[in-house]
Amino acid sequence: MAAELDKIDFKILKLLQENGRITNLLLSQEIGLSPAPTLERVRKLEMAGYIKSYHALVDEEKLGLGIKTFIQIQLDFHKNNTIQTFLDEVNQIKEVTECHHVTGQADFLLKVYVSDIKAYERLIMDKISKISVVKTFQTMMIMSTTKKEPIVPLEY
Amino acid sequence: MAAELDKIDFKILKLLQENGRITNLLLSQEIGLSPAPTLERVRKLEMAGYIKSYHALVDEEKLGLGIKTFIQIQLDFHKNNTIQTFLDEVNQIKEVTECHHVTGQADFLLKVYVSDIKAYERLIMDKISKISVVKTFQTMMIMSTTKKEPIVPLEY
DNA sequence: GGTTTTTAAGAATAATATTTTGTTTGTTTA
């Protein structure tokens, strides 16, 4: 994609973020073009990497994942390859769905899904606290999430 | 959905989380059914709320959102309707894409996308710190994100 | 002002989604 994105491209991105399964026909009507150039634009956005992927959003609670938490983790940097060791361990833990390397008091912020408190305790006892390079960690239980939006470009 | 989900349903959820735009034909081949019952299962999962929605995932950096942060916020509960006041204000801020009510030191954890440090300063100065019920806040800049996966049911 | 490039529309074709119908499978009940 040589030039920059225009207003129509942003509108496509916005609509596809909101509804990733909208048909090309509907999409074309929403943006005021015919299906052919609409599809061409979507393909270009995909090819150029503006659209990375498409995903279904599932209801975690209905699937028995009643507990969502963020865990802040401080590492012990007295050992070698501290960060890589940590990342290797964390990647093994399927309950961890996000892992962010952050600035501030903590070194990493993890997002975790488990079914209940017992499962959370097991996660902490058997997995998190067993990672050798973890110095301290602190749990933030998510009581409710009041906003969770797709990222919409700010312009336009 | 009267009964519980079976192995095939979980497989559908997994596949749709990974690729929200997979065609019903491909999906049916992956799970080993014909298109008709496959579609029927997907519709049931949607109707029953197991699948909440579909979304395109965009590349924030390509769209000029170079800075991602988490902000921990402590509220001042000496006023009335502290939480509702906070939520009303936060909902106005388009840079805030997630807002979690959490336990621990902080009361809320926000996820924020902005274009650069200048924009971040403006956000802090003009918006976050102007919310009357905010007592303290602490920024975690995301340096990198090494894991970001859809939630896959743990069973099977 | 003419030329090139880009973008879009329309029409034809291909692929897929969706519906309908009938069959199988499994379960319940007498």
Add this chain to the structure above:
DNA sequence: TAAACAAACAAAATATTATTCTTAAAAACC
């Protein structure tokens, strides 16, 4: 055990949508 019922599935027909191709219009460039 057999009969009746319900649920799930497959196959085929139809409807809808995606995709490609060709042509026209618009914009950018020289």
